[in-house]
Amino acid sequence: MKLALWSYQAPAHVGVSKAAASFGKIHCVVRAPKGDGYSTIMLAMFERLGVFPPLSFCAMSEATLAGAAADLPNMLREIDAREHPEMIVVTRSATAAVLQEPLDGEIAMMRPGEVKAELFMASTHPVRDTELSAFARTTREIVAHFATDTARSERPSVNIIGPSLLGFHDRANVESLRKSFDALGIEINAVVPLGATPDDLRTIGRAWVNVPTAHELAKPTLDYLRERFGTPYVDALPYGEAGTTRFLRELCGLCEIPADRIAAAARGAQLLWYSRTVDAHALSSKRVAVFGLPSAAAGLARVLREELDMEIEFVGTYALDHGDWLRERVADLTNEVLVTDDYRAVARAIDRTRPDIMFGSQMERHSASGFGVPCAVVSPPAHILNFPLGYAPFIGYDGANHIGDLVNQTQVLGLEHHLIETFGPRGQGRFAEAAPEGIHEAGSAEAAAVAVAEAGDLRWDPAAEKLLGRVPFFVRKKARANVEKYARERNIATIDESVMLRAREHVGG
């Protein structure tokens, strides 16, 4: 047994289902207790899907423990009839794997043609695989299953490998790349797995080049396609303005497109110019650290170092299998590469180095806030805030602009910082009057005491005051106002517990 408080990666079945359900016209069935089904909530909530996601849980129950069969065939028949997928991918959670049910056997027993969809058992190991490895392997397996020999497209074309549902700003990332590809006259043949249908996969060999958005998600698929069709892939990561330009130069080389066309694609890219403006000069004195998925960490670190001239304290990843890859990629950028899946070790590194800005996952945002270190979220594990309604890519030229904005939003702007140093913040600088006594932060104990005094005609008895203290702090002020309004309207001079409850009954809160 191993004590786990918090993990960067989800279990393998989540990786399988994230990949499988991201494809178009493919449904994923997970054999698991219903308790393992929480990943569908993230799909429904984060992606704001107004339809049922193509993901079902074939629930294990007490009856299963007593020996009842999985009844998987029935579920497959129902999904086939209701959703008409072209393929149903079956996997199981670690719990289901312990039971060693013969799911393959159940599938094999089904009559040919009984369901129209192809049935496919994912080969991942429910305990040994991680979310990332399960995702990458399942993506490759499904691609390999459908890929057929096909002629190369007439015009240059690419497959984008890596984006998925629940991916980090993935739809915007694809859109950002598309804009550059349009300018260069490059077609998008398939986006894998996000939305790619079996038809898209059958002709995946049309593409001239494969483009990964993340090495750790795409590598097995890239290798497979190179072996099968000889399709090369771009090695550079499209992070930052210079980075995207390097990436497009490599791509143009492979697509036999003159590199001077890149200027048209770069129209609107501002990061390098922003970096030259006086507002950004102070960035040279800033120390930063980056932790997250390997590709995001490597890509971001290079932008921060080479395009914004910031100092890198450390770069790290929680994807242990990709530690060496990251070390190689950032060797020229930093002296410290942190490869760990223990969030507390990352927190200790933040505490030790105290960077001016941390770039990390939502967990680093939590940890950094404890040390008063501002943090920009650039990697999963994500939060619903990382699924914005608007357009916020991280890669390509638009992504470079967004990274610039993110740096600005996360730290105090250079020029602003300079002015504050000189003149002091409003109200507290050397020209300001002394702050009047008795000003307290809202929500503090002092504020409560002042509020009591200001109630004037009203008295809170200690029991009621204590009960009010148990109301969550963010609604406490409203609750107090409601109770006092109620009491005044009824000429009640002393607020006790019963008055408080009566008030709640009448006005809520």
Added chain:
Amino acid sequence: MFEETPAVIERDDFCSLAPIGWLHHKMQDSFFLVVGTGSCQGFLQTALGVMIFAKPRFATAVLDEDDLGGADPLDGLRPIVAAIVAEHAPQAIFLASTCTPEILKMNVAGCAPPLEREFGVRVYPCRLDGFDPAYTQGEDHVLQSMIERSAPTDERNLVILGCLSPLEEAEIRLECAQMGLPEPAFLPGESALDVPALGPNTVLAAVHPYLFGAAAFAQRERGCAMHKSVFPYGPDGARAFYETLAAAFGKTVSYAEREAEAWAALANTIAPLRDKTIAFCSDAMLELPLARTLRAAGARVPLVGTPNVYKKFHAAELARLDGVEVLERPDRFALFARFTALAPDLVVANLNIANPLEGMGFAVKWSTELTFQPIHGFSGASTLFGMFATTLRRHEALAARRVRDGAPGAPINLDYFHLAGSNR
């Protein structure tokens, strides 16, 4: 779309580990140690993730291949419990067995006594699995494990069973004092060691409909008298709850006037609910009492899905649900087919399916909120009805504006993500 009843049922609620969220918050000196897989741990951090801001008082002992191979769980648990005791110094540890130990027939509960002896910390063994129970029933299992440690008594005492907020407890305390009843003890209390004495003269009143197991256990093992009332949701529920409590102590008290007064005070809040049709998906087991009080508030509730019905424990609720079709553990899609035919004004559903149901055109009240808002008693009624009324009002207002402007606000579907060939 979904005409036939499928043979395989998809469940839409959470794992019964979920109540750790409110239970560890209530019992500030507790620690919840879950013995399970990375998936258990993933669920806890997803569902209760915000609490990582503080030092979390819950964790998972993730089973590895040695454990799956039959290693003694006590050997694995010893160093983990030692670390927890050293870091958190809890008064009590809830040691939860989950799906995988159950499959392995691993004796997790059997580890509790030796761990308790070795570390000098009370260890309550409980089972919090994701097989059959409704997610709220995790609380039932935790409370049952606490009742097992209750001292016997012959005293005529009153025990309120179920995790409540201080506001809700305050109302019950005040009403009991008003009626001249003994001061109630609450299970759970603020300490995980607070287990009231129970005996044949104890009146045990469950306040949640999902506590059948703990209540039945107390009745069977300690001879407690079971409180037979509807649950204290809404003014009608609160009235019956208090009147029945008084009767259990040989007093006749009428809350008729109090109930009328409460409804009058709620007139504005419940006005939007009048004659509206509300249907429930099977979820937290709150469905029966909420359907009952929403009907008392003037809504129509023709169809209620619920995970488990306990005929005796829920008898008082069922008696007031005349004409309501109650479907026990219905299939998701079969239920939606019924909704489509019914065209309810509001559907109450778990977060899992709330957005897709909105996408199907229903107005949806997400149900999870109902398990953590203080909605019990007279004082909680405004909050309770307010949640339904607000959702209805908002949905109607937005729909009217969308119609006015000819902007339908179409739901995101999977085509939105099909980007291949978009620039061909």
